[in-house]
Every structure is written in structure tokens, then in C-alpha cells.
């Protein structure tokens with residue numbers, strides 16, 4: 579196989595390109611003469627060139643090292659240039675791969691490009707043409723690396739902004755929660771307690787972790803509509819009259835109205851709206867039946883009741899765990915979703931005491 583030197587080089591030849599200096603180019607050819615010619619030619623251009631006559635060992639080098647360009651023969655014993663190209667695409671997708679062959683047919687050229695080669699050189703080659711092709715490949719490589727860095731930076735920025743936004747949302751939710759607690763000290767800690775137990779029950783039910791943020795926000799905000807209930811009713815000690823109870827019930831609609839305009843809280847506002855619906859359709863505000871109530875709303879509803887039972891209210895003492903468990907057993911299928919009641923009972927049986935202890939400690 580013969581290679582032609584083209585010297586002296588014309589002015590502004592691609593070989594003058596600064597892209598060659600310190601670039602890493604791997605040459606693979608079973609013909610030692612071709613390896614030798616290309617190695618010295620590229621080394622003179624400032625390339626940190628590696629030449630390899632064994633395609634299998636070239637494949638190992640590609641797996642271990644990142645090259646700026648790979649220039650490979652097609653027909654070699656043991657492994658073809660096409661096989662080597664596949665290794666490159668798998669392990670080094672940003673490294674342009676240039677194939678060389680002594681049988682220049684259009685079919686071969688099209689085949690090489692289809693397989694993912696960057697370009698195609700025929701032998702015997704002109705070294706100016708080689709340097710022109712490699713120069714273009716190095717340009718392509720630089721752009722690909724810049725593009726990847728830009729994308730990574732963009733992804734990082736999006737991640738940062740998303741985190742900032744969720745933190746902002748979380749703090750805004752806490753402020754809203756505190757606003758309610760300031761008006762109704764009776765509910766102090768209620769939202770936090772419900773949030774903790776809601777997540778525990780959701781885990782027991784195998785709910786996808788991606789859903790936890792919405793569930794936690796809904797737990798924090800479920801009674802936010804009480805902001806719109808008059809003090810005389812909200813802060814009344816003792817049982818509400820029927821008329822007062824009707825006003826109090828409106829807190830689910832008010833909560834829904836407060837939250838639904840915020841697009842990222844649309845699901846949350848649904849859970850808030852439904853947190854007093856019952857499995858048998860006897861709940862409020864819409865009297866939905868089990869299959870019409872979102873599964874997350876069913877968890878929120880059951881946990882809120884559990885919290886109300888477990889804590890002291892002006893009209894009742896705090897219930898012990900066994901009594902709460904019995905209540906959920908009796909009302910699974912009527913008030914509560916049986917699956918949710920089952921999961922809640924399981925959590926109460928194993929961790930109920932520790933939940934109650936942390937609640938009583940004000941956590």
C-alpha cells in the first residue's frame with residue numbers, strides 16, 4: 579500500500595491549524611508502513627499520536643482513553659474497522675471516527691457513514707487531504723465538547739432554579755400554615771404531624787416517592803381554608819351548632835380556591851378539596867364515592883382523622899392507639915378506603931407509640 583507525501587506544504591494548509599497541537603489522535607492500521615507514515619506526519623504537526631497495528635488492542639485503548647479523533651483502516655485481521663467504529667460509538671460517542679480503505683467504492687463510503695463514521699479516506703492517500711479531513715474532525719470534536727459542556731451547564735442551571743423554586747414553594751407553604759396556626763392555635767403542629775404520618779402510610783401503600791412532595795404539601799395545607807372561617811366559629815370552645823358546622827365545612831372549598839390558581843399546586847388543591855370525602859359518599863363537600871376520590875386524598879383524610887382522634891380536643895380526650903385501631907377496623911369501607919385503613923393500622927401497630935410520643939413532645 580502506498581502513501582504519498584506532499585511537500586513542501588502550501589501556505590495556509592490545514593496542517594497549520596492550531597487544533598492539531600496537543601490533540602490526541604489514534605491511528606489503527608495493520609500495515610506498519612501506513613502507521614509509521616501517519617505517526618510521523620501527525621507528530622510533526624504537534625499531535626500526541628498513537629499508532630496501533632492490532633485492532634483488538636486499539637479497541638482496548640478506545641475503552642480506556644479518550645481520543646480527539648480515531649483514524650482506522652477497514653480491513654484488518656481479527657477485527658474490522660467497522661467493529662472498531664461500533665466500540666467507539668458505544669464508549670466514545672463524541673470522538674469522530676474516520677475510516678480508511680484501499681477499495682474505494684461509493685457503496686463502501688455510504689456504508690461507513692451509515693454506520694456512524696465521521697468521514698471516509700481512500701488509499702493511497704494524499705497527506706494534505708488527510709490533514710484537511712482530520713482538521714475538520716477536530717473542529718467537529720471541539721464543537722461537540724463545547725455543546726456537551728453547554729448542555730451540562732444548562733441542566734445544572736435548570737436543576738438549581740428548580741430547587742430554588744421548590745424551596746420557595748415550601749417556605750411559602752409553611753408561612754401559609756403558620757398564618758392559619760396564628761389564628762387557630764388549636765391546630766398548632768397538626769399539619770406537621772399529618773404530613774409525617776401521611777408519608778409513612780404512603781410508603782406502606784407503595785406510593786411512588788415522586789408523589790411524596792405533593793402529598794407532604796397537601797398535608798401541610800389541607801386546612802388552609804380555615805383562614806376564611808370566622809373567629810367566632812374557628813376559635814369556639816365546645817361543640818359547633820349545625821349552622822356553624824356548615825360554615826366550618828366550607829374550609830375545603832376555600833382551601834381549593836386558594837390553591838387551585840397555582841399551576842404547580844393543582845394536584846395538591848385536589849387532595850385538599852377532597853380531604854373530608856368518605857368512601858360511602860357521606861362526606862363533604864361533594865359526597866364523592868370511593869372510586870371518585872383520589873387515592874392520595876383518601877390517605878390524607880384517614881390520617882387527618884387519626885390525628886384528631888390521637889390528640890386532645892376541647893370536646894374529647896386523646897384516644898389510645900388500640901382504640902384508634904379499632905375505630906379504623908370498624909369503619910374501613912364506610913368512612914375509609916379499606917386499603918388505606920389497613921396500611922394505617924399496620925403503621926399504628928408497629929410505630930403508633932413512637933408517633934404519639936413525638937406528637938406529645940410537640941415534634
Ligand SMILES: [Fe+2]
Nearest residue numbers: 800801853854
Ligand atoms: Fe379539614
